[in-house]
Amino acid sequence: MTQLKMGEMWAVVKEKYSIFLVLLTLFFVCSLTNPNFLSINNLSNISRQLSVTTILAFGETILIISGMIDLSAGSVLALSGVLAVSAFKATGSLTLAFTVGVVTGVVCSLINALMITDLRVPPFIATLAMQTMARGAALLYTKGQNILQLGRFVIFGQGSIQGLPIPIVFLAVIFAVTWYVLRHTRFGRSLYAIGGNEEAAVASGINVRLVKYKAFLFNGVLVGIAGVLFMSRVNAGLPNGAINFEFQALTAAIIGGTSFSGGIGTAAGTLAGAFIVGFLDNIMNLTGVDSYVQQIVRGAIIALAVIYDIWAKVRRRTRRTLGASKGQAP
Amino acid sequence: MISKKLALVVTLVLLVSFFVCGSAAAADKFRIAYVARAQADSFAAWLANAVKAEAAKYPDVTLDVFDGEANDEKENAMIENAITNKYDCIIVQPNNGEAQRPYVEKVVEAGIIAITTNARISGIAGSSTVDADPYMQAKVNCGLAVSQVPQNAKVVVLNGPPGNFHADERRRAWGREFFEKRPDVTIVGEQIANWNKDEAMKFMEDWVQSNSVIDAVVSMNDNMCAGALEVVKGNPKFDKLLAYGVDGTAEAVLLIQEGRMTATCMQSAYDLAELLMSTANKLLTKQEKQIDTDIGNPLITKDNVEKFVEILKAAGAL
Numbered sequence: 001m002t003q004l005k006m007g008e009m010w011a012v013v014k015e016k017y018s019i020f021l022v023l024l025t026l027f028f029v030c031s032l033t034n035p036n037f038l039s040i041n042n043l044s045n046i047s048r049q050l051s052v053t054t055i056l057a058f059g060e061t062i063l064i065i066s067g068m069i070d071l072s073a074g075s076v077l078a079l080s081g082v083l084a085v086s087a088f089k090a091t092g093s094l095t096l097a098f099t100v101g102v103v104t105g106v107v108c109s110l111i112n113a114l115m116i117t118d119l120r121v122p123p124f125i126a127t128l129a130m131q132t133m134a135r136g137a138a139l140l141y142t143k144g145q146n147i148l149q150l151g152r153f154v155i156f157g158q159g160s161i162q163g164l165p166i167p168i169v170f171l172a173v174i175f176a177v178t179w180y181v182l183r184h185t186r187f188g189r190s191l192y193a194i195g196g197n198e199e200a201a202v203a204s205g206i207n208v209r210l211v212k213y214k215a216f217l218f219n220g221v222l223v224g225i226a227g228v229l230f231m232s233r234v235n236a237g238l239p240n241g242a243i244n245f246e247f248q249a250l251t252a253a254i255i256g257g258t259s260f261s262g263g264i265g266t267a268a269g270t271l272a273g274a275f276i277v278g279f280l281d282n283i284m285n286l287t288g289v290d291s292y293v294q295q296i297v298r299g300a301i302i303a304l305a306v307i308y309d310i311w312a313k314v315r316r317r318t319r320r321t322l323g324a325s326k327g328q329a330p
Numbered sequence: 331m332i333s334k335k336l337a338l339v340v341t342l343v344l345l346v347s348f349f350v351c352g353s354a355a356a357a358d359k360f361r362i363a364y365v366a367r368a369q370a371d372s373f374a375a376w377l378a379n380a381v382k383a384e385a386a387k388y389p390d391v392t393l394d395v396f397d398g399e400a401n402d403e404k405e406n407a408m409i410e411n412a413i414t415n416k417y418d419c420i421i422v423q424p425n426n427g428e429a430q431r432p433y434v435e436k437v438v439e440a441g442i443i444a445i446t447t448n449a450r451i452s453g454i455a456g457s458s459t460v461d462a463d464p465y466m467q468a469k470v471n472c473g474l475a476v477s478q479v480p481q482n483a484k485v486v487v488l489n490g491p492p493g494n495f496h497a498d499e500r501r502r503a504w505g506r507e508f509f510e511k512r513p514d515v516t517i518v519g520e521q522i523a524n525w526n527k528d529e530a531m532k533f534m535e536d537w538v539q540s541n542s543v544i545d546a547v548v549s550m551n552d553n554m555c556a557g558a559l560e561v562v563k564g565n566p567k568f569d570k571l572l573a574y575g576v577d578g579t580a581e582a583v584l585l586i587q588e589g590r591m592t593a594t595c596m597q598s599a600y601d602l603a604e605l606l607m608s609t610a611n612k613l614l615t616k617q618e619k620q621i622d623t624d625i626g627n628p629l630i631t632k633d634n635v636e637k638f639v640e641i642l643k644a645a646g647a648l
Contacts, residue, residue, distance in 0.1 A: 034540065042539040049532050135370065144375020145647070146553075148581050234528050235560050236581065240370040241528060285536035291489075291522040 030283040051167035054274040055226045056249035058178040059219035061270045066191040067262035068123040072130035074245035079138040080104040080227030085237035088153045105224025113216035138239040147237030157233030179267040195262025255305040362419045363412035368400035380603035402429040409433040419443040427451045449495035458621045464496040467595040468503035470629040471574040483545035487520040488554040500550045530557030546572040552582035580647045586635045601625040
């Protein structure tokens with residue numbers, strides 16, 4: 001009896017927390033592989049390096065859970081960032097620059113929402129179109145040239161509060177907000193419902209259109225913040241920066257257990273997914289692994305994560321079917 | 331029904347306006363198509379802007395710029411479209427020389443003047459080339475580094491995209507002209523940062539953790555070099571860090587002026603643009619049949635940086 005309970009508990013732990021077990025194991029292996037890995041500076045570096053793409057990943061998680069996606073995140077980030085930098089150069093106001101960055105992210109994201117919800121364009125196509133438009137706008141605005149000499153603007157990406165780097169503070173706050181939204185709000189529950197079965201969500205009275213707009217609004221705010229942090233970190237307005245960042249963000253979300261078919265995913269899982277990639281990249285650099293090998297390893301991890309996702313889904317379905325047939329037995 | 335009619339009318343108006351604009355622009359002027367590698371690449375964008383500005387100085391020339399978006403398929407299609415549109419001269423800045431070679435050969439076969447630039451595609455009879463020599467650009471840095479880099483130094487190397495002619499040639503020059511001449515030097519980190527500042531920052535942040543000493547940064551372009559320097563900014567441990575790049579971007583010139591970067595080789599987009607347009611002009615007016623030429627490779631250090639600051643200021647880049 002006790003053995004059965006232990007087995008059941010282990011199954012629950014494996015299903016719910018396997019990603020954190022992987023993260024812990026990786027952390028342990030990395031700390032044994034290179035003594036520099038565990039230093040405070042290195043761990044702080046990893047968090048800073050991950051902050052921008054992880055913030056994007058939280059936005060992607062929200063969208064994927066509700067059955068959507070944003071392929072324009074990297075390009076909108078670049079547009080938000082260069083406009084924020086320009087606003088700062090023109091006025092010297094950090095508040096205005098930050099606002100411009102966030103508003104740009106929100107506007108682009110709401111255009112995505114409009115195309116998807118009202119004009120019925122598939123999310124993949126709508127955000128792909130926005131990817132091209134936003135990148136074009138950033139290049140047109142800057143004539144393809146980097147904006148230099150940012151002065152105080154670098155505080156967002158390079159400053160610290162009580163010794164804690166500001167990008168990490170942003171990352172922590174955004175993680176907490178995303179976690180709360182997904183776990184404890186009606187909006188969060190609606191996202192899961194829509195992603196799980198949109199027709200059922202409509203039938204149960206959820207305003208799907210409004211929820212999708214809110215999801216893109218949330219994503220837009222995150223992309224705008226990421227734009228400001230990124231440009232500030234690199235101390236330049238880079239119109240060609242953050243290329244393919246949306247894929248890095250998607251990688252973190254998928255490795256973290258967010259299911260591409262919608263309805264499944266957590267903020268903590270995405271954070272763990274981002275750190276798995278970050279730890280791997282970091283340890284490979286610390287130990288001098290060749291660039292080409294690094295790409296193979298990264299690709300293999302994505303493939304493994306998706307294979308695991310499919311395998312877990314099949315197992316869940318089988319267990320549910322078995323459970324149902326047991327319940328029906330006389 | 332109304333919307334269908336409206337769509338039809340709009341389509342017709344657009345088509346007519348395209349034809350009218352196209353034919354009006356063609357009258358009595360040489361038409362040049364400039365097919366850029368990728369406007370998202372800051373040097374390529376700088377070069378495209380410089381070529382446009384230079385073309386404006388030639389009253390008998392109209393120039394159209396096309397963006398290959400760092401995609402071989404797209405760039406090749408644009409070259410084919412330019413042939414179909416019967417441009418008098420097509421300038422190609424290849425994304426990948428070997429991928430664009432057959433299409434530049436098509437330009438020559440069509441009897442259209444072909445020029446390849448940054449990087450040149452060599453060995454096409456009838457096609458001209460205007461370029462900078464990437465090997466020499468790195469070599470001028472190596473000459474300085476051989477004497478500056480301390481004995482038994484530890485260095486990190488930042489590479490451009492593999493397969494890119496300029497990235498590969500610059501790295502080859504560093505191998506032959508520096509690392510072979512200085513066997514005492516150890517490479518403690520070498521990665522591909524794809525010309526990008528942010529990718530270079532990430533690598534440098536990791537290298538700083540795993541190495542107590544880094545004496546020099548050897549970078550195949552200025553963007554990556556600036557990224558590495560951003561990481562150690564304000565860190566007294568790296569006050570004597572030597573840093574070498576290529577391109578002579580505004581950011582690099584400012585870093586040299588501040589004393590944070592050691593040297594870069596100027597790959598001047600203005601010089602390239604000037605030489606490109608004068609070459610095109612000579613070929614279009616039949617003064618010459620084929621031209622293969624290079625711009626110079628001036629080295630920028632703290633001793634002569636002020637001159638380049640003034641040049642960039644005059645060009646509006648600073």
